[in-house]
Amino acid sequence: MDENGAEAVGSLDSIADPLADEDCYRVLGPDGSPLPDATIPDLSDERFRALYRDLVITRRFDERAVSLQRQGRIGTYAPCAGQEGSAVGSTHALADSDLISYQYREHGAVVVRDLLSEYLPYWMGHESGTEAIADGNVFPLNIGIAAHLPHAVGAAWAFDYRDEDRIVAAHFGGGATSEGDFHEAMNFAGVFDTPTLFCCHNNGWAISVPESRQTASDTFAEKAAAYGFDGVRVDGMDPLASYAVTKKAAERARGGGGGSGTDGSEGGSEGDGGAADDGDPRPALIEFVEYRFGAHTTADDPTAYRDPDAVDPWRSLDPLDRMEAFLRETGRIDDEGVAAIREEADEVVADAIDFAESIEPDPADMFDHAYDELPPEIRRQRDELLAAVERHGEESFRREE
Ligand SMILES: Cc1ncc(C[n+]2csc(CCOP(=O)(O)OP(=O)(O)O)c2C)c(N)n1
Numbered sequence: 001m002d003e004n005g006a007e008a009v010g011s012l013d014s015i016a017d018p019l020a021d022e023d024c025y026r027v028l029g030p031d032g033s034p035l036p037d038a039t040i041p042d043l044s045d046e047r048f049r050a051l052y053r054d055l056v057i058t059r060r061f062d063e064r065a066v067s068l069q070r071q072g073r074i075g076t077y078a079p080c081a082g083q084e085g086s087a088v089g090s091t092h093a094l095a096d097s098d099l100i101s102y103q104y105r106e107h108g109a110v111v112v113r114d115l116l117s118e119y120l121p122y123w124m125g126h127e128s129g130t131e132a133i134a135d136g137n138v139f140p141l142n143i144g145i146a147a148h149l150p151h152a153v154g155a156a157w158a159f160d161y162r163d164e165d166r167i168v169a170a171h172f173g174g175g176a177t178s179e180g181d182f183h184e185a186m187n188f189a190g191v192f193d194t195p196t197l198f199c200c201h202n203n204g205w206a207i208s209v210p211e212s213r214q215t216a217s218d219t220f221a222e223k224a225a226a227y228g229f230d231g232v233r234v235d236g237m238d239p240l241a242s243y244a245v246t247k248k249a250a251e252r253a254r255g256g257g258g259g260s261g262t263d264g265s266e267g268g269s270e271g272d273g274g275a276a277d278d279g280d281p282r283p284a285l286i287e288f289v290e291y292r293f294g295a296h297t298t299a300d301d302p303t304a305y306r307d308p309d310a311v312d313p314w315r316s317l318d319p320l321d322r323m324e325a326f327l328r329e330t331g332r333i334d335d336e337g338v339a340a341i342r343e344e345a346d347e348v349v350a351d352a353i354d355f356a357e358s359i360e361p362d363p364a365d366m367f368d369h370a371y372d373e374l375p376p377e378i379r380r381q382r383d384e385l386l387a388a389v390e391r392h393g394e395e396s397f398r399r400e401e
């Protein structure tokens with residue numbers, strides 16, 4: 001765990017201003033107990049439990065999505081186990097009106113926005129899924145690494161220009177920082193002070209390339225210095241630290257506590273340093289230090305490039321276990337509460353699968369959304385397919401279950 005900074009557990013001496021802290025920021029120790037002197041985010045008991053519930057739903061979704069892929073019921077899927085803490089924790093720190101632009105692995109953000117049913121059809125290839133998450137202020141996922149970042153900055157700039165009290169949280173992996181789009185986006189955000197949170201997920205790998213081969217910088221967070229704004233490392237497997245740092249960065253992005261007035265406004269209050277109230281939005285880079293437990297995608301075999309034993313130390317930092325232990329230790333949940341949340345998660349995910357699988361696919365859909373006007377060759381392919389469907393019936397094109 002050395003090169004990813006996990007040995008910094010417990011080494012923090014100042015937590016008053018997480019963004020100013022050069023170390024990896026943590027609230028919870030590896031076993032879920034609050035670190036000595038840690039500032040626990042000022043959240044209601046209900047919100048703490050909601051955060052835990054969203055972690056459990058995300059993990060359950062992940063397990064079932066991998067299983068669906070293995071059964072041929074979903075195309076490809078990018079597992080997120082191990083990385084739920086950052087996606088869920090950071091999204092709880094945003095207002096519902098804030099925009100999320102993610103790469104392809106931050107499913108927890110969509111869970112927090114309560115969009116799971118609408119989201120799964122997206123992974124099954126239905127265009128309706130894209131529309132639905134857009135209505136929940138989530139940009140569709142982005143496979144072209146880092147290509148979404150200039151767009152995310154543009155959206156943030158537009159919010160500022162229109163004087164809207166909204167910010168953008170743009171998620172991406174360590175691998176994305178090697179792309180020109182990342183640097184262009186960071187530069188623009190720094191120069192034009194766009195309200196953008198660059199959420200960099202340092203999960204150890206970019207497919208088979210270790211993060212140590214991704215950059216010669218000591219950290220991803222320090223890259224922010226080159227663009228004139230703050231960068232901070234946070235334990236992405238600590239949901240409360242992810243919440244606290246994002247909350248602080250979001251306040252600054254709003255121009256110093258510009259009053260989100262929404263459910264994101266809870267917590268991160270006195271004792272966490274307060275935001276500079278100068279009215280100027282500032283971007284921030286947050287490096288979430290975490291680990292991908294599973295494969296890159298369902299098309300990947302990680303045993304080809306990493307020792308399975310290397311995962312074990314990170315499993316001991318599992319964000320679900322730490323959050324559950326914190327809730328139990330502080331009397332916020334008991335066996336019954338945990339069982340109820342697990343049951344709820346099973347149901348929410350099962351309902352999402354039922355809904356997604358109830359959608360009747362239209363073969364013409366796959367031609368509909370890439371072009372305003374279909375090029376002749378693609379039109380020919382569509383006509384040929386539709387004629388074949390007409391001739392042989394749709395059932396002939398369905399896989400035998
Ligand atoms: C522009 C571009 N180049 C290459 C790829 C192939 N590719 C897909 S995922 C990936 C790794 C990205 O790693 P990282 O940003 O660390 O995200 P992670 O998968 O670890 O979440 C690569 C290289 C791509 N999708 N887009």
Ligand SMILES: [Mg+2]
Nearest residue numbers: 173174205206
């Ligand atoms: Mg990565």
